[in-house]
Amino acid sequence: MTVSFAIIAILTIASAIAAMTLRNLVHCALALAGAFAGLAALYLQLDAQFIGFAQILVYVGAVAILIVFAILLTGGSDPAKQPIFSSGWCIGAGVALAVLGVLVWALRSSHTINETLPDVSNTSVRRIGDQLMTKYILPLEVIGLLLTAALIGAVIIAMKEEKTK
Amino acid sequence: MNFKHWLVSFAPDTWQPLVSALISVAAIIFVFASLFALTTILERKGLGRIQNRYGPNRVGPFGVFQPIADGLKAMTKEDIVPRAADKVVHFIAPLVLVIPVFLALAVIPVGRNMAAVDFDGGILFFFAVGAATELSVFMAGWSSRNKYSLLGAMRAIAQMISYEVPLILSAVTVIMIVGSLSATKIVDAQAGYFGWLPNWFVLTPWGFAGFILFMIAAAAESNRSPFDLPEGESEIIAGYYIEYSGFKFALFFLGEYIGLFAISGLAITLFLGGWHAPLPFLIWIPSYIWFFAKLLGLIALFIWVRGTLPRLRMDQLMNFAWKFMLPMALVNLLAAGVWHFIEPGFARWAVCLVLVVGPYIMLGRSLFEHKQLAKRTYRYAE
Numbered sequence: 001m002t003v004s005f006a007i008i009a010i011l012t013i014a015s016a017i018a019a020m021t022l023r024n025l026v027h028c029a030l031a032l033a034g035a036f037a038g039l040a041a042l043y044l045q046l047d048a049q050f051i052g053f054a055q056i057l058v059y060v061g062a063v064a065i066l067i068v069f070a071i072l073l074t075g076g077s078d079p080a081k082q083p084i085f086s087s088g089w090c091i092g093a094g095v096a097l098a099v100l101g102v103l104v105w106a107l108r109s110s111h112t113i114n115e116t117l118p119d120v121s122n123t124s125v126r127r128i129g130d131q132l133m134t135k136y137i138l139p140l141e142v143i144g145l146l147l148t149a150a151l152i153g154a155v156i157i158a159m160k161e162e163k164t165k
Numbered sequence: 166m167n168f169k170h171w172l173v174s175f176a177p178d179t180w181q182p183l184v185s186a187l188i189s190v191a192a193i194i195f196v197f198a199s200l201f202a203l204t205t206i207l208e209r210k211g212l213g214r215i216q217n218r219y220g221p222n223r224v225g226p227f228g229v230f231q232p233i234a235d236g237l238k239a240m241t242k243e244d245i246v247p248r249a250a251d252k253v254v255h256f257i258a259p260l261v262l263v264i265p266v267f268l269a270l271a272v273i274p275v276g277r278n279m280a281a282v283d284f285d286g287g288i289l290f291f292f293a294v295g296a297a298t299e300l301s302v303f304m305a306g307w308s309s310r311n312k313y314s315l316l317g318a319m320r321a322i323a324q325m326i327s328y329e330v331p332l333i334l335s336a337v338t339v340i341m342i343v344g345s346l347s348a349t350k351i352v353d354a355q356a357g358y359f360g361w362l363p364n365w366f367v368l369t370p371w372g373f374a375g376f377i378l379f380m381i382a383a384a385a386e387s388n389r390s391p392f393d394l395p396e397g398e399s400e401i402i403a404g405y406y407i408e409y410s411g412f413k414f415a416l417f418f419l420g421e422y423i424g425l426f427a428i429s430g431l432a433i434t435l436f437l438g439g440w441h442a443p444l445p446f447l448i449w450i451p452s453y454i455w456f457f458a459k460l461l462g463l464i465a466l467f468i469w470v471r472g473t474l475p476r477l478r479m480d481q482l483m484n485f486a487w488k489f490m491l492p493m494a495l496v497n498l499l500a501a502g503v504w505h506f507i508e509p510g511f512a513r514w515a516v517c518l519v520l521v522v523g524p525y526i527m528l529g530r531s532l533f534e535h536k537q538l539a540k541r542t543y544r545y546a547e
Contacts, residue, residue, distance in 0.1 A: 026307060030254065033300055040293075049286045053293040061296025061329075065322060068303055072319075125286050125346050 005045060012038030025071045033064035050125045189281040193270050200460075201422045202232035208468050215472035239415035247310060247408050254308035259409070259416035261301035265294040266423040272348050273430040276440045276453030280349055287348040288340060291431055292333055295386070298424065299325050302395070302405050305417070309408035317404025320479070321395035324385055327486040328392075332382035334494035335375040338501035339366055339435045348431075352439030361445060365438035370517040371501040374525070376436040378494055380466075383428040385486070387421060389467055391474040394482060429463040430456075489528060496524040 015034035022028050036059035043052035132140055206221065206229060213220025221228035246255055272287035274280035284290050299322055306318020340346055343354045357364045366372035385392040396404035406417045433439060437459050440452035477485070500520040507513040 024251075027251075027254070030300070030304065037297075049284060050289065053286055053289040056293040057289070057296050061293070061299060062326075065299055065303065065326065068300075068307075069322070072307075072315075125289070126344070 005042075008038055008041045008045065012042065026068065029064060029067045029071060032067065033060050036060050036064065050128050189271075193281055194267065197267075197270060197423055197426055198419070200426060200457075201419055202236070204422055204426075204464055205232050205235065205418075207464070208471075211465070211468040212472050215469075236415070239412055242411035244411040244413060245408075249310040250408060251308035251310070254304050255408075256413075258301050258305035258308060259413045259420065261304060262298055262420035263416050263423070265297040265301075266420050266427055268294045269427040270423070270430065273427065273434055274349050274352050274439055275430070275456045276451065279440070279453060283347060283349050286346045288336060288346045288351070288431075288435075291348075291427070292329075292336075295329075295424075295427075298420070301420075305409070306405035309405075311408050313401040313403075314405050314407045317395045317401050317407070320401075321388060321405055324388075324392060324394060324482060324486075327483060328382045328385035328490070331378055331486065331490035331494040332386060334491070334498060335378040335382065336431070336435055338371055338375045338497055341498070341501050342366070342505060348434050348439075352434055352441070355438040356441055358445045363438055363441060363443050365436065365441070367436040367438075369504065370514065370521045371497050371504055372436055374493065374497045374500070374521045376432065378490060378497065379432055379436065380463075382490065383425075383432060384467065384470065385482075387425045387428055389425065390471040391477050392482065393476060394479060397476055425464070425467065426460065429460055429467075432463065433459045484532075488532060492528060493525065497521060 012035050015031045015038060018031035019028045019035060022031060037056060040052045040055040040060070043055055209231070210220040210228070219228075221231040224230040224234045246252060269291050271281040272284060272290050274283075280287070302321045302325070303318050306314045306316075306321070309315075339351060343351050345351065345354075355363070355365050362368060367376045384390075388395050394400075396406075401407075406414060409417060433456065440456040442448045442450060442452075442455050500517045503520060504513060504517045507516060
């Protein structure tokens with residue numbers, strides 16, 4: 001573990017905790033954007049340039065803005081009155097632990113974890129593009145279709161309805 | 166570059182990478198900050214000339230020392246933070262704007278072997294750090310607790326998101342043709358001459374359309390007139406930085422201009438041949454001089470446009486982005502693809518020209534079709 005990893009990890013975790021505990025929703029959204037940026041820095045440290053930059057472009061540039069817009073448009077920017085821990089926090093913690101346990105078990109028992117990792121030194125943007133356009137073309141098309149459908153759905157919801165006479 | 170190597174050789178061996186990086190950073194900050202000072206005076210003088218007045222003419226001969234006076238004033242002015250403002254976010258917002266725009270400059274090759282960092286995904290890096298500026302605008306507008314600043318921030322974000330799509334799509338054409346995201350490789354691909362004409366992408370049908378689209382979107386991204394709705398003085402006073410004073414205001418001002426330089430630098434890299442000379446017999450002039458000459462040319466273009474065009478309305482802005490810019494950028498993408506697959510020659514030119522000009526005329530016609538345009542009549546004035 002290097003010093004830079006420690007710094008990035010601490011910053012990421014700190015902003016993630018801030019995103020959960022701060023009282024003002026806009027502050028939470030900004031802290032979340034900080035956590036996204038920290039994740040991007042982690043990807044960059046792993047030499048995954050494309051994922052790192054795409055993470056910033058999509059999450060900091062688009063998702064964080066979307067969250068902020070949603071907060072402002074729904075008028076939730078005033079600090080909430082209720083206490084930070086809800087009354088059923090122990091049940092929530094139990095559920096979270098159970099989910100964590102299942103995930104850890106699934107990962108541990110998966111056979112991919114024991115395989116030796118392929119050489120990642122030449123993972124360039126070009127190779128990602130080649131793979132996307134050849135081996136993974138079907139998933140890419142399906143995701144494109146899904147996003148288009150979501151876009152059309154959003155337009156239909158936002159469209160003014162014609163007054164029926 | 167040699168000068169830098171000479172400087173670095175003085176440092177001890179283990180420190181050399183660090184010293185080299187520091188020199189690059191210092192050079193970028195110094196050069197572009199001075200260019201900012203130069204541009205403010207050029208812009209005020211140029212606008213004055215367009216509007217038939219002198220512009221600043223009190224400090225120094227012809228007012229050339231005006232930026233120094235402005236800088237001193239900004240630094241000595243009292244820093245006022247509104248009582249209702251969100252102090253922390255209010256403080257961070259200008260930093261979140263200025264740091265990414267300087268980072269974006271790092272991947273622009275300003276001369277032969279003169280890009281501060283040469284990433285495999287340099288263009289992607291440029292757009293990624295540019296994304297942070299939207300967040301900064303929102304932080305500034307929201308934390309000021311002022312209805313005008315919030316309105317300005319909302320306008321700015323809506324505009325930036327809308328124009329980011331055609332901006333990136335028009336840049337993608339070049340990436341497609343070159344087959345690389347690296348800024349230096351894109352510049353290398355535009356080396357050489359065809360007869361006495363340079364091999365720049367702007368001199369191809371798709372490149373020309375892409376360049377025009379890119380420059381329009383760049384003006385919108387950097388909130389330049391005619392897209393300066395976020396800070397429309399006559400409507401919302403100053404927009405998102407209304408509650409900033411002194412040095413923080415200067416930082417916003419700086420960030421805006423550095424962003425303009427960065428995006429103009431990217432336009433030069435993508436379409437105008439980077440640091441290559443425009444004519445074969447001019448190669449002896451150093452490469453960085455060509456880059457900065459082109460940069461100043463583009464800035465002059467921006468000043469000219471600012472002095473000439475009136476501000477758009479919000480609905481015009483959005484209609485223009487989604488109904489004209491986006492379809493044109495997609496058509497241009499198709500034209501670039503066709504260009505790639507046809508053999509070089511006259512046929513390629515003709516097909517791509519038709520592919521670009523045809524949709525342009527059809528789109529323009531159809532957008533004007535249902536509009537009742539007539540000469541404006543004034544009911545109350547006159």
